[in-house]
Amino acid sequence: MDNHLNKNFKCGMVSIIGRPNVGKSTLLNRILEEKVAIVSRIPQTTRNQVRGVYNEDRGQIIFIDTPGMHEGKDRLDNFMNKASSSTLKQVDCVIYLVDTTRQVGEEEGVIAEKVKKLKKPVILGLNKIDQKKANIDEYIKFWEEVKGEPINTMKNFTLMPMSGKKGINVEALMDVLFEYLPEGPALYPTDIICDVPIKMAVADIIREKLFRNMKNEIPHAIGVIVEEIKPLKKKKTTEVKVLILVERNSQKEIVIGKDGQVLKKIGISARMELEELLETKIFLNFYVKVHKSWRDDNYLLQEIGYDPSSL
Structure with a gap:
């Protein structure tokens, strides 16, 4: 892939943010088709930002898979929460991932308040829709209440029902990301998928x-x-x-x-x-x-x- 030959080549940074154990690492691994971030049923398994680099003819996307935001009890928790919050200032687009099999909780409200203030595109990923107990309508209503307007009037916003584990709508997610990202040259060599030490x-x-x-x-x-x-x-x-x-x-x-x-x-x-x-x-x-x-x-x-x- 030679991005110099593609005048419409796009490159940007995308943050995947959400509560612990909503499937952020699973989604990133599905997109990159490599095991880059820790995947486990135990919440808070991702303790550091992981930059995964996705390359294709349309462009390059640098993904940041953050630690799940949660109530902090010690300095490690505070570091993890700060790492998640700080990425929001750096990126071109945010995937706000929620686990539709879980009820909307207090932690969700804290994250949503941070996300709603962003002056950049937001994709609300309604994850795990392949499971029977998915509460899709509850999360749509929740986000409308947070934003104070109906879904269909929101600007720079996309609602994406999906399953990172099963790969449902992951290609559609990538299409939306490339629509949102700016044109520009690749920031990383195309043979790199992750810049973690x-x-x-x-x-x-x-x-x-x-x-x-x-x-x-x-x-x-x-x-x-x-x-x-x-x-x-x-x-x-x-x-x-x-x-x-x-x-x-x-x-x-x-x-x-x-x-x-x-x-x-x-x-x-x-x-x-x-x-x-x-x-x-x-x-x-x-x-x-x-x-x-x-x-x-x-x-x-x-x-x-x-x-x-x-x-």
Whole structure:
């Protein structure tokens, strides 16, 4: 693809925003056809903005998949909420994604108030319409009340019933995005799909495996920091040194498991994905540390990828 030959080539940034676990990462992965953002049934699995880059003949779209907005309890939560809010100022268009299988809640109202003030195009993505208990009419009424006008009179607005998981109306969503985006040259090389630093990408893969295995036991008490990635001498293998943070000794026991079985299982599943990502054999070196207040520790939050000075 040579965008210099296409006078109508478009390029812009799009933010996907919404409550935790509404399907933002699933939608981004469906669009890019790559596993870029963490997908899990556990809310708040996306802790950093993930820039996914979509390329085709019409243009280039840089997607920002943000952490889900939610009530903050500590500095990590505050960082996540600030990351979500800050992207709204940078982008050309916003996909406001809602889970139509859930009732409209207080958190939804907080997000909607932020979105309604934007002076840029908004797409209200009514996600998970493939499920029987979808409350489509409730969300339409909710958005009309927030905006104070009927859907059919709103400017720079598109209503999009869809399913990121099933791919329903995803192509129609892309058509609308290209209509909204400005003309301009590509900002990234066309062979790049994501600009996340490699350590952060590795940490996200490991954290996803932890979340999937821990289920609802302790996922939000877990932090993952990749301390070092280095080739091992005399072996065609790369060592990945990983620090897993928990808040209590009992959580450490759960993460490790009896005779280390849980950690071993996580290592096996993570290694397969990491070897494909890094294109080399991987030796995972895990160690688990108890730090009661790691979610409020500026140094550790900076290691995870947040800037303490942003608060």
